[in-house]
Amino acid sequence: MFVSRRIFTLSALGMVCTIAHAAPAGPLLTILDRDAFLLRDDARLALAEGVALRPDDILEVPAQGKLARLEYADGLSLALGPGSRALLAPRLKGDRGGARTYLLAGWVKLSAPKGVAASVLSPALDVATTGGTIVLAVRPEAAQVFAENGEAAVRRPGNAGAVQVVKTGELLGLAATAGAQPELANRPTQAFVSTLPRAFMDALPPRAARFQGKEVEPQKIGPLSYADAQPWLDAESVALRRANLPRWRPLLRDAEFRRGLAAGLKAHPEWDPILNPPPPKPAYR
The missing domain is CATH 2.60.120.1440 (Jelly Rolls)
Structure with missing residues (x-):
């Protein structure tokens, strides 16, 4: 060919x-x-x-x-x-x-x-x-x-x-x-x-x-899990992962999702400062 x-x-x-x-x-x-x-x-x-x-x-x-x-x-x-x-x-x-x-x-x-x-x-x-x-x-x-x-x-x-x-x-x-x-x-x-x-x-x-004129709603199956999100959280594109931070951030309230993020941190290191924020700087007088 x-x-x-x-x-x-x-x-x-x-x-x-x-x-x-x-x-x-x-x-x-x-x-x-x-x-x-x-x-x-x-x-x-x-x-x-x-x-x-x-x-x-x-x-x-x-x-x-x-x-x-x-x-x-x-x-x-x-x-x-x-x-x-x-x-x-x-x-x-x-x-x-x-x-x-x-x-x-x-x-x-x-x-x-x-x-x-x-x-x-x-x-x-x-x-x-x-x-x-x-x-x-x-x-x-x-x-x-x-x-x-x-x-x-x-x-x-x-x-x-x-x-x-x-x-x-x-x-x-x-x-x-x-x-x-x-x-x-x-x-x-x-x-x-x-x-x-x-x-x-x-x-x-x-x-x-x-x-036209119809409202069709998708039917809920269940909560969005870490496994559902993982292919996107671990995506090769750093820019895409960073762009999606606001999309996934509300799910941190779910303990299972948070544990999954922490366990796979090497694949998505941009979450490190979010999961493990640095201690506040001491106040000086």
Whole structure:
């Protein structure tokens, strides 16, 4: 298979607006095939079609799940596949600000209408498009970006300024090994196609209008546990972990959550001064 690399700068592409932009209002969950779950505030909830989602919501589609499709007011749709964990509207700043979601693991398909710019972040690759349809896969062995339609601007977190363009039909892969470099193929590999969620192969019609005027509430399953939060507390991105401190801090009132944080402090050292604040300085007269 032909493999090449094309690397450009942001200024040359004029794509700054596709990487960092203001995130719109939260989406509606309009298609749910099998179970999916929501972590919101201090609760774990079961999702249902018609639920309105918010910034800071964390969505989980288990491995046995199939599809959770979200629709935004600007016409953009975002679908999560099996084994996905995604944070909506992550609180990151700078060139990673304004993203629709942060995909910690799993599959996401983003379809943007003509003229609509959107981006998706992940531990290995950040992806942006204007009016395109892209698929991002984040798995233990590799991260991959497929441009189904239109162009995708892809950047590695921490690699300021360098953007790689993925054109319609191309697949960009980055192996999860030290020193690996992105490889661009002119078509998707058989291995990628065989693992692509089946629901991603269909063009799904918009359904948001069906839920206008309806208030659908997610059903509470139980309290949000340390185990629920741990994948995010231990995330590789220090910036993401720090940005999420306000989200998790209210859960310190739960003794089990606090014990979990303390036991795993090496994986999230930013919690040390919160769990073990320094003694107050003595007052001098």
